[in-house]
Amino acid sequence: MFDTVILGGTVVDGTGAPRRRADVGIRDGRVEAIGSLPDADARARLDASGLIVAPGFVDTHVHSEIALLGHGYRFGSVLQGVTTHFTSPDGFGWAPLPPELAHELWQTTLFAVGHAPIVPHWRTIDSYLSVFPGNTPVNIAPQAPHCAIRLGAMGWAGRAATEGELEAMKGMLEAWLDAGAVAISLGLDYQPSAFADLRELVALAKVAGGRGAVYNAHIRNNILGREGAWRETLEIGRRSGTPVHIAHEYVNEVTEPLLDAAPAICDLSFESYLYPAGSTHLQFALPTWAQQGGQRALRARLEDPVQRRQIRDAMQQALSTSVASGTRQVIAANRTGRYIGMTLDEAAAAEGEMLGDFAVRMFEEEEPYVLTINHRPGGPEVHDRMVELTARHPLMMVASDGIYHGPHPHPRALGCHARVLRMVVRERKLLSLEQAVHKMTGMPAERFHLDRRGMLKPGYGADIVLFDEATVADRSTWDEPLLEPVGIRRVLVNGETVIEDGRPTGKLPGRIVTRQSRSA
Ligand SMILES: [Zn+2]
Known part of the structure; x- marks a missing residue:
C-alpha cells in the first residue's frame, strides 16, 4: 500500500537520462517504486497526465x-x-x-x-x-x-x-x-x-x-x-x-x-x-580595512573625522568608477524604505549630494544595511x-x-529556476529539459x-515537482520582482504536498538532509 501514487506523468529523473512515461509510488516519505502502477493500492492518487514529474x-x-x-x-x-x-x-x-x-x-x-x-x-x-x-x-x-x-x-x-x-x-x-x-x-x-x-x-x-x-x-x-x-x-x-x-x-x-x-x-x-546582475550590500564597495570588524567597527570609524573622510573618498571613487563602467546599482532594501528602485546616483542626485557623501549618510542612517542590485555593464x-x-x-x-x-529584491529570488525552464530550455533551446533538470537536481x-x-529512484526522498513544460515560466522582473512563477503545479517534500495548483498548502515537512556517509 502506497501513501501516494503519481499517475500518468512523464518522468525526468534528474540523472540527465531521457524522459519516460512512468508512475511513481511513495511510502513513508520516500520513493518506493517507479514504473507502471495504475492499479496499485494507495491512499492518494495524483493525476500527472500532461505533466513532467521531476525531482525537487x-x-x-x-x-x-x-x-x-x-x-x-x-x-x-x-x-x-x-x-x-x-x-x-x-x-x-x-x-x-x-x-x-x-x-x-x-x-x-x-x-x-x-x-x-x-x-x-x-x-x-x-x-x-x-x-x-x-x-x-x-x-x-x-x-x-x-x-x-x-x-x-x-x-x-x-x-x-x-x-x-x-x-x-x-x-x-x-x-x-x-x-x-x-x-x-x-x-x-x-x-x-x-x-x-x-x-x-x-x-x-x-x-x-x-x-x-x-x-x-x-x-x-x-x-x-x-x-x-x-x-x-x-x-x-x-x-x-x-x-x-x-x-x-x-x-x-x-x-x-x-x-x-x-x-x-x-x-x-x-x-x-x-x-x-548581482546583489549585495553597500559596504561591499568599501576597502577591506574599512569593512574590518563589521557594522559596529564601521560606525566607530565614521565618528573619527580622518577615517570618515577616507571612507567618503573611497566610496566616491568606487561608486563613480562603477557608474563610469556602466554598472547600475539599484537600491533593493534598507532600514527606512527610502529610494527603493532608484539607482545610487539617482538617489544621490535627488538629494544634491556627491556619491561618497550619500554613501556615508546611508551607512549612518540606514544602519545596518543598504541592499543593492548591481547591473553589470553590457x-x-x-x-x-x-x-x-x-x-x-x-x-x-x-x-x-x-x-x-x-x-524590491533581485528577481532571481522568485524566478531563477522557472526562468531556466522557460528561457534556457523552451525559448532558446540551449539545454534539453533533461539536461536542465539535471543541473538543478542530480548534479x-x-x-x-x-x-x-536529487533523483527519482527507489529509496530516495520523495521530493518531487510536477510542472507543465509548455507553460512553466518566471514572471518576476527588474521592475516587479515579487511576481510568482507559473506552471509549477505541485511540489512534494518528503512525500507531502507543500504547493498545490501553484499555492502553498501550509504543510511544513522539511527535514535536515546530510552528507552521505562514505560507507553508504
Ligand atoms: Zn556571495
Missing part, C-alpha cells in the same frame, strides 16, 4: 534559511519547485557562537536575511539545526559557515590566523562535518573571512575534503579581481586535493580560459543564476552570450542566490554527496 530542485546557494522559518518570502523559492536549500551561503551563519559575537555577525548579515525578529542564540550546532525540522516547507542541507568559524576562533581580527586559531577553526569545522555538513561555505569578500590567507583556506579545505565534503566559496572577486580570485581557488583545489565549487559565477572572456585549464589543475564545479548581446556560454558549460549547475526580504546532489536526494 536543489539550491546550493540561497539566502533563505531564515525566510523559510516564516520571516520573509517563505515560499518564494518553493513555488519554483526548489525542495532542498543549502544553509550558510557566503559563509554566513551564526552558530555556534557566544551571543555577543552571534549578534554582531547577525547585524552584519542582515542585508541577506532582513529584519527577522530573531535573536541569534545558538551556542551549539544542534541547537541551530533543530530549529528547522517541521518548521520549513523544504529540506535544509547544512554547510559549515566560515564567517562564524573564523569569528569564533579569533574574533574580527584582520590578520592571518595563528596556529592555535587555525586548530580551533579545524575543530569547529569537524563538528559541522560530524553534524552532516555537505561543505565548508565561504564568503571571501566578506568579514571576517576576507582576512583568511591561503594557508588557512588550504588547511580547512583539506579537513573538509578528508571527510567527503566540498569547498564552496564566494571567491575573492572584489579583492583580487575575478581572474585572481579564480586562480586562487584553483590553487586551493590543487593543494588540498578537495573538490572546489565557485558560487554565483558565469562564463565570459575572463573565465572561459580558466575553465578550460581547470580540469588539469583540480576538481572544479561552479553555479550560476544566469541573470546579468547590452543584450553581451548578456545573451553570457547565458549561452554559461548554461551549456558542463561544470555549471543552477543556484539562485535568492534573497527573500525587502520591497548538485551528487557533487555535494547529498544522502539520497
Whole structure:
C-alpha cells in the first residue's frame, strides 16, 4: 500500500537520462517504486497526465534559511519547485557562537536575511539545526559557515590566523562535518573571512575534503579581481586535493580560459543564476580595512573625522568608477524604505549630494544595511552570450542566490529556476529539459554527496515537482520582482504536498538532509 501514487506523468529523473512515461509510488516519505502502477493500492492518487514529474530542485546557494522559518518570502523559492536549500551561503551563519559575537555577525548579515525578529542564540550546532525540522516547507542541507568559524576562533581580527586559531577553526569545522555538513561555505569578500590567507583556506579545505565534503566559496572577486580570485581557488583545489565549487559565477572572456585549464589543475564545479546582475550590500564597495570588524567597527570609524573622510573618498571613487563602467546599482532594501528602485546616483542626485557623501549618510542612517542590485555593464548581446556560454558549460549547475526580504529584491529570488525552464530550455533551446533538470537536481546532489536526494529512484526522498513544460515560466522582473512563477503545479517534500495548483498548502515537512556517509 502506497501513501501516494503519481499517475500518468512523464518522468525526468534528474540523472540527465531521457524522459519516460512512468508512475511513481511513495511510502513513508520516500520513493518506493517507479514504473507502471495504475492499479496499485494507495491512499492518494495524483493525476500527472500532461505533466513532467521531476525531482525537487536543489539550491546550493540561497539566502533563505531564515525566510523559510516564516520571516520573509517563505515560499518564494518553493513555488519554483526548489525542495532542498543549502544553509550558510557566503559563509554566513551564526552558530555556534557566544551571543555577543552571534549578534554582531547577525547585524552584519542582515542585508541577506532582513529584519527577522530573531535573536541569534545558538551556542551549539544542534541547537541551530533543530530549529528547522517541521518548521520549513523544504529540506535544509547544512554547510559549515566560515564567517562564524573564523569569528569564533579569533574574533574580527584582520590578520592571518595563528596556529592555535587555525586548530580551533579545524575543530569547529569537524563538528559541522560530524553534524552532516555537505561543505565548508565561504564568503571571501566578506568579514571576517576576507582576512583568511591561503594557508588557512588550504588547511580547512583539506579537513573538509578528508571527510567527503566540498569547498564552496564566494571567491575573492572584489579583492583580487575575478581572474585572481579564480586562480586562487584553483590553487586551493590543487593543494588540498578537495573538490572546489565557485558560487554565483558565469562564463565570459575572463573565465572561459580558466575553465578550460581547470580540469588539469583540480576538481572544479561552479553555479550560476544566469541573470546579468548581482546583489549585495553597500559596504561591499568599501576597502577591506574599512569593512574590518563589521557594522559596529564601521560606525566607530565614521565618528573619527580622518577615517570618515577616507571612507567618503573611497566610496566616491568606487561608486563613480562603477557608474563610469556602466554598472547600475539599484537600491533593493534598507532600514527606512527610502529610494527603493532608484539607482545610487539617482538617489544621490535627488538629494544634491556627491556619491561618497550619500554613501556615508546611508551607512549612518540606514544602519545596518543598504541592499543593492548591481547591473553589470553590457547590452543584450553581451548578456545573451553570457547565458549561452554559461548554461551549456558542463561544470555549471543552477543556484539562485535568492534573497527573500525587502520591497524590491533581485528577481532571481522568485524566478531563477522557472526562468531556466522557460528561457534556457523552451525559448532558446540551449539545454534539453533533461539536461536542465539535471543541473538543478542530480548534479548538485551528487557533487555535494547529498544522502539520497536529487533523483527519482527507489529509496530516495520523495521530493518531487510536477510542472507543465509548455507553460512553466518566471514572471518576476527588474521592475516587479515579487511576481510568482507559473506552471509549477505541485511540489512534494518528503512525500507531502507543500504547493498545490501553484499555492502553498501550509504543510511544513522539511527535514535536515546530510552528507552521505562514505560507507553508504
Ligand atoms: Zn556571495
